[in-house]
Amino acid sequence: MQAYLDHAATTPMRPESLAAMLPYLTEHFGNPSGSHAVARRARSAVDDARDEVAQCLGCGPGEVVFTSGGTEADNLAVLGVGASGRGTSMCSAVEHHAVGNTCAALGATVVPVDRSGVVDLDALAGALGPGVGLVSVMLVNNEVGSVQPLAEVDALVRELAPRALLHTDAVAAVGWLDVAALGAVADLVSVSAHKFGGPKGVGALVVRDRARLAPVLHGGAQERGRRPGTQDVAGIVGMAAALRVATAERDEAVARVGRLRDRLADGLTASIDGVGETAVRVGAGGVHDRSAKVASSCHLRIAGVDQEELLVLLDDEGVCASAGAACASGALEASHVLMAMGFAADDAKSAVRLSLGYTTDDGEIDHVLEVVPKVVERLRT
């Protein structure tokens, strides 16, 4: 029995996405920048995909810049604004490394978060000022699933740093939240196809017409000069197809997967002593309020258990889970997200992320509910 609970790392490709891609890997191989019939066929596919992505993300087609993925989209946003001379940069302490490390390279201010992994609005207000050119706050944290108050962030930015552009890394939000509505306040929005059933190696940055940014790569005129390089036609087509399905099925997925997640999190917190659930509020009677996190996220800290050992034994039992980011060698790093949330290093090293996706079913949850307590008991003795 296998249980794949690492959908936040990547989720299986949707059949619709693969089917949409195949012709562009075979017969329709043209370069969309050309002018002949073969090229025009490819160009037309990219245009259709752009329309589709724009509609799903709530922007105009001209506002979609296709990239090689979420990391490039984040880099283009942060570095592109940074190079435009608009002002200094600022990001939350729980951003993905694609934003956090890029901002760090620019000497950005880091805004702290609270114990739930939500950006501290008072600290943000204190840090904002007229010299700020970019504020980057993710829509959903990829590790603990906390949803960020983007509208409130936007209100503060408009008031206190009127020149600043607002960027949101929405990579972990697509498929679980209405990114078009929630991201509407942002000038720049990053998404990544393989997180919602598209292929790896393709993503997009929404760049609103009002936002100006300098290109990071230099080359041809593709993507209106904002991102040169021959487009990955098949990847772009596959992303659009996956995004269409993920958007259409979102309400159903949130309800169904949310129920599975609750069964998983309630089951494990009940069956194992010393488990803390991250980014939730515990109310009267020990009820866990998970309304401030996405439906796909179950993040636990299991006292007395080392995450590296837990992952090895879970893997032996067919459970694919994860725990934070890996460094270049492949070793796990103590999560910067949990450290920023105020957890001690030992707590951070006891963390495990079980992330659900559109393919998750009751059988997988049953298996995990059976395996995890057994493995934890073994590691604690």
Place this chain on the structure above:
Amino acid sequence: MKVRVLVAMSGGVDSSVAAAILAQAGHDVEGATLKLWGGPSDSGCCSVADVEDARRVARQLGIDHHVFNFTDAFEAKVVTPYVADHAEGRTPNPCIECNRSIKFGLLLERALRLGFDALATGHHARVVVDHDSGAPRLRRGADSEKDQSYVLSMLTGRELGKVVLPVGDLTKAEVRARAGELRLGTAQKPDSQDVCFIHSTRGRRGFLAERMPLHGAELVEASSGEVVGTVAAGELVTVGQRRGLGVAVDGRRRYALTVDARARRITVGPSDQAVGTRVALDRAGWVGPALARGDRALAQTSAHGAATACTWEADAVVFDEPQPLVAPGQTVALYDAADPDAVVGAAVATVAADPVVAAVVAPSTVR
């Protein structure tokens, strides 16, 4: 008997072949590479390239490979004591401490928790079960040039019972030949040198200077009490050292006889004073039964030194013949007088208290 064994794979040729031998013997083998050091390093066992080498070998052998992050423990149990020892004027042996605390400590415990029966490494030494007692004993590796029993000498029978050293029966040349036959990418990889966390261009001085204050120290002639020179960093001087002191008296080069880092005072003397028969020891550990006072043994005081005849005195060894001074902090490995390849235990040299030297050292430096 088929066993589940975790092989600590550094990315070097010895551990690559260790994994290959076990896998070919039909055991249930997995590999693990430890990330120990987060800082800059170029000679070390945990660069990204080394991890990739280990991963590639594991893939060739068809075994699973893990990367475990022990950087915090390495910092606490190896690097911090390394710095503290220098501050006290001792000369630590961080590789031995790493073996004790990390590889055969935390990693062995982890391997057992994960359901492995044993931990294997690529060390050139042998674990042999004693015919009479049935207890495991550590013996020198087949290649006397590459023997690493010294750096494993502090392992006790409890650990040795769970340790497999598959290349101990091979010479280094045989290990490389085996790796070549298997077309392992690590076959021609140079042996690792020196301390893994010390960057070759910055050296020990550069490393320590970032983590502790270094102080100048006076060089005091032991026989006369006269100050005969100074060094820029007394903490970097090792008992027995000659090079780098830059002093000669009556045309004879001087050796460091004692290092008192706190007093910033190093006593020096000619070569005939830089020897002793008694090495004070503490932190003794035993493979099996402890030696009794008066027992004969062979003592080896460095990784590639020769073992010499001595008598165990419970808090010291006394050599039959005067030997070069042993720096405090160095491990002294003890071998069986009747069976010179067998390790019986190890202890750590403390402040030198050889009466021959003590007699000529100013009283304030003797403790």
